[in-house]
Amino acid sequence: MSASVASKVSSTLDRLKRLDPQLKVCISIFSDEAGKRAAELDAAPPSGPLFGESVVLKDNICTRFGKTTCGSRILGNYRSPYDAHVVELLEKAGAVIVAKTNLDEFAMGSSTENSAFFPTRNPWNPEYVPGGSSGGSIVAVAARMVPFAFGSETGGSIRQPASLCGVTGMKPTYGRVSRYGLVAFGSSLDQIGPVAVDVRGVARLLGVVAGRDVRDATSVDEPVADYEALLDESPGKMRIGYAREYFGEGLHPETRRAVEAAIDVYRKLGAEVQEVSLPHSPYTIACYYLICTAEASSNLARFDGVRYGHRTANPTDYIELYSASRDEGFGAEVKRRIMLGTYALSSGYYDAYYLKALKVRTLIKQDFVEAFKKCDVILSPTTPTPAFKIGEKSDDPLAMYLADIYNCAANLAGIPAISIPCGFTESGLPIGLQFMGSHFAEGRLLQIAHQFQKSTDFHQKAPPLS
Amino acid sequence: MSAKITTEEVQHIAHLARLKLSDEEVSRFGAQLDSILEYVQKLDEVDTTNIEVTAHPLPICNVFRDDTPATSLTPDAALANAPASDTPFFKVPKVLDQETA
Numbered sequence: 001m002s003a004s005v006a007s008k009v010s011s012t013l014d015r016l017k018r019l020d021p022q023l024k025v026c027i028s029i030f031s032d033e034a035g036k037r038a039a040e041l042d043a044a045p046p047s048g049p050l051f052g053e054s055v056v057l058k059d060n061i062c063t064r065f066g067k068t069t070c071g072s073r074i075l076g077n078y079r080s081p082y083d084a085h086v087v088e089l090l091e092k093a094g095a096v097i098v099a100k101t102n103l104d105e106f107a108m109g110s111s112t113e114n115s116a117f118f119p120t121r122n123p124w125n126p127e128y129v130p131g132g133s134s135g136g137s138i139v140a141v142a143a144r145m146v147p148f149a150f151g152s153e154t155g156g157s158i159r160q161p162a163s164l165c166g167v168t169g170m171k172p173t174y175g176r177v178s179r180y181g182l183v184a185f186g187s188s189l190d191q192i193g194p195v196a197v198d199v200r201g202v203a204r205l206l207g208v209v210a211g212r213d214v215r216d217a218t219s220v221d222e223p224v225a226d227y228e229a230l231l232d233e234s235p236g237k238m239r240i241g242y243a244r245e246y247f248g249e250g251l252h253p254e255t256r257r258a259v260e261a262a263i264d265v266y267r268k269l270g271a272e273v274q275e276v277s278l279p280h281s282p283y284t285i286a287c288y289y290l291i292c293t294a295e296a297s298s299n300l301a302r303f304d305g306v307r308y309g310h311r312t313a314n315p316t317d318y319i320e321l322y323s324a325s326r327d328e329g330f331g332a333e334v335k336r337r338i339m340l341g342t343y344a345l346s347s348g349y350y351d352a353y354y355l356k357a358l359k360v361r362t363l364i365k366q367d368f369v370e371a372f373k374k375c376d377v378i379l380s381p382t383t384p385t386p387a388f389k390i391g392e393k394s395d396d397p398l399a400m401y402l403a404d405i406y407n408c409a410a411n412l413a414g415i416p417a418i419s420i421p422c423g424f425t426e427s428g429l430p431i432g433l434q435f436m437g438s439h440f441a442e443g444r445l446l447q448i449a450h451q452f453q454k455s456t457d458f459h460q461k462a463p464p465l466s
Numbered sequence: 467m468s469a470k471i472t473t474e475e476v477q478h479i480a481h482l483a484r485l486k487l488s489d490e491e492v493s494r495f496g497a498q499l500d501s502i503l504e505y506v507q508k509l510d511e512v513d514t515t516n517i518e519v520t521a522h523p524l525p526i527c528n529v530f531r532d533d534t535p536a537t538s539l540t541p542d543a544a545l546a547n548a549p550a551s552d553t554p555f556f557k558v559p560k561v562l563d564q565e566t567a
Contacts, residue, residue, distance in 0.1 A: 081543040174523045188522050217529040218522070286506040297483060304484070306556050311549035318559045323486035335485055339476070339495055340502060342483040356509050358519035363512065365520055397498055398505055414523020439524065 005052035009038040009096050012054040016099060016145045019465060022126065023143055024118045025136045026099040027059045028066045034098045041094060048094030049204055049228075054146045055090055058137045059100040060107055061150060061192065062181040063087055070183050071103045071115040074309045074329025084181020085216065086150060086192055086209045093208045098146060101136025105331045106300065107157055107185050109133050110403040113394055114333045121390075122165060123463040124429055128387040131161030131403075134169075134195070141167045141195050144462050148205055149195040154186045155288050156407025158193045159419035163382035163432020166421040168449075168459060169195040170202050173440050174414035175220035177206075178213030184299040186292035187218075189411045198459045199420065199450040203227035206442060225443045231450045238448050240266055241276035241375030246406050252385040258423030258431040259381045265455055266379075271448075276371040276378060280363045281409065285401055287364060288408035290344050290357035296334075297341030303329065336397060365413040372438045377448050380406055382419040382432035406434060416442045420449050421458040430458075471499050 013031055020026050034054070041052055057063065060070045062080035064087075069075045083091075090097065104114035112120040112135025120135040122128040123143040130139045134151025138158070141149050142165035151158040153171040162169030171193045182192055194205030207228060212221040242263060247256065267273055305311035305325030312324035330338070344353035371378060384405055393400045410417040415436055422433035433452070437445035453459050476496040480487045487495065541554040550557035 078547055081539055081546060175526070214531045217531075218524075218526060220524065220526065280512070283509055283512055286508045289502065290506055290509075301484075305549060306558055307544075308547035309549070315559055318561050319484070320486065321559055322484040323481075326484055327486040327488075327491075330485075332491075335487070335491070336495055336498060338483045338485065339479055340499060343471075343475075343479050343499065343503075346479065346482060353506065355519060356512075356514060357506075358521055359514035359517040360509055360512050361520040362517050363514070365523065398502055401502075412520075412523070 005041045005096070006035065006038040008052055009034050009054055009098065012146060013098060019143055019145055023121045023123055023139050025101055025120055025139050025143070025145065026056070027069055027071070027102055027117060027136070028100045030066055030098055033065050034096050037096050041096070046094070048092065049208055050090065050148070051094030053095050053148060054098045055095045055148045055150065056099045056101050056137055056140045056146050057087070057097060057149070058103050058134050058151045060103060060152060060183040061086065062183070063097065063100065066100060068100070068183070070107070071105045071117060072329065072331065072334070073116045074303050074326070076116070076310065078308055080181070082181065085178035085213045087181065089209050095148070099140070101140055101149070103136060104133035105334050106183070106296070107133040107152055107154055108296070108333050108337055110156070110160055110400050111393065112136065112161070113390060114331060116331055119390055122387050123465060124166065125387070127389055128429065129164070129390050131164035131387065133157040135161050137195055138162055138165050138167055138169065141197060142463060143465055147196060148201060150192055150205070151195055152182055152190060152192050153411060154189045154292055155411045156404035158195060159382050159407050159417060159432070159434060160404055162195060162419040163434070164387040164430065166430030166458070166461065167195060168198050168202050168418065168420045169193065170206065170418040171410060171416060172206060172210065172442055173416045175218050176222070176416070176440065176442065177209050178216040178219040180213055180215040186295040187299060188295060189292055199446055199453050200228060200231055202418070203231055203446045222440050227443055227446055230443045230447050233447070235447045235451055238266065238269070238271035238451065239375040240271050240273045240448070241371055241378045242273065243278045243281070243371070243378050243380050244275050245278050245281035246380035250384050251381060254425045255381050255383070255385060255431050259433055262422045262433050262452060263379065265452060269451055269455065274374065276374055278367040278371060278409065280360065280367050283360050284364060284409045284412065285405055287357045287360045288412055289340070289401055290353050291361065291412070293337045293341030294344050294354050295341070297338045297345065300334070300338055333397070361412050364409055368413045368415060368436070368438070376441070376444050377435045377437050380434050382406060382434040386425050386429040386431055410436050415439055416445055418445055418449050420452060421461070422452070422456070423458055471496055471503065
């Protein structure tokens, strides 16, 4: 009994290290720290909802041990002097952080190919992308390396890879989880979120990390429910809306079939299913990319080669210190987004691009307010297609942006959303089902998503790996 | 909104963003920004007359906390990641000339 956490963590690390060379999940593996932590837990009486459980974190979440690289050369050797709020809460809950995972540089991307270090592979077929930007955390759970992981979302970066890899991943309401210690990308959109095999795991993780933190003034003092206990209650009358606009042109036929079959599952469970409309959906991606890049161009101004991060050798003056350090340290997608955001905020273009996008954001938000008068949750495919091949979209930024077409509206509106597995293509790639709910309705969202997992076993299917 | 972005504009934006781009990057990003800007012009179709902006998804304003003294990072911890430092300072190239200082 006394050695149980140590042996559990050690076998987790064995599997992680065995599979990592083929899947390329981890940027850092904390064998020594995790072993030490496990021994400490074994020495104390068991306590906490995650006692002895192994967790991995996306490498844009700060830890006081190891590195926090954001998948970028500019932070290649960065060691955070403090822990993110979620790290403190996870440790208090008894969790053991065993690794930090790969991501698109600064969480900018939809395939985890934009990491400065290496691309992560889809465990169902290594020639395909896992999605992104939280690809490493998602694959760690999909490949059953660890039971639990955390990613972050600015626009779909948990749900989209969860869909492409067949796991359950949630973006909580903006403000539900403290962003303290999450390296900022788009501050009005960013949110840390849980990843697990099933809804029950996600509910448990959310319960641990949700709540107000004075160090993040945008975290909200709303009561935190016992999300896991809610799953065992009867869901009552489920009112499910499906957004007409999310079933249009560009939806892969196999994805459509799987999602329509999921709607039938809910009908059989007695849910009231009706069509709803989100009329501003066609403008989601344009609105999102103007806002997130504007915020990114401002947030990433801090990487200047002075206080931390890469610094160019022998700059001629202080302007070159900034500009050469940044050019050498950032990858192509990050530079592209900084350029777009700077352009949208620059004199002469601010009103036409940035302010226009903020107004369209209001309309997108209002679409949801109207839709939620008729239903508890909005059901849709998580992504228009299953996973695409590595390299397929690398040279076409816009095509890559459109991979998140069903995801970004939830980030713009600040509402919670979840992706759960709902089927497979004939070639064996996972398909995801998305639910969006109203602000702070995580409990309802989890309850309704859980009903699907009680009636199906897609979430229990693991990729064949050896 | 006009679609075509010129080389000079790309260079101007790169300067504002403090990115020392190579000529190859200037021409590649210019072409890519063109196609992205052409796409985002879709927003022109939306009538936003009298629509307020949303800068933040939740109606939060004036968040206060108690003014309680607490310890912050020590100078050593704050400087630990600096590429160049001389405790307790960050080292940077000269910003002002002696004559203009």
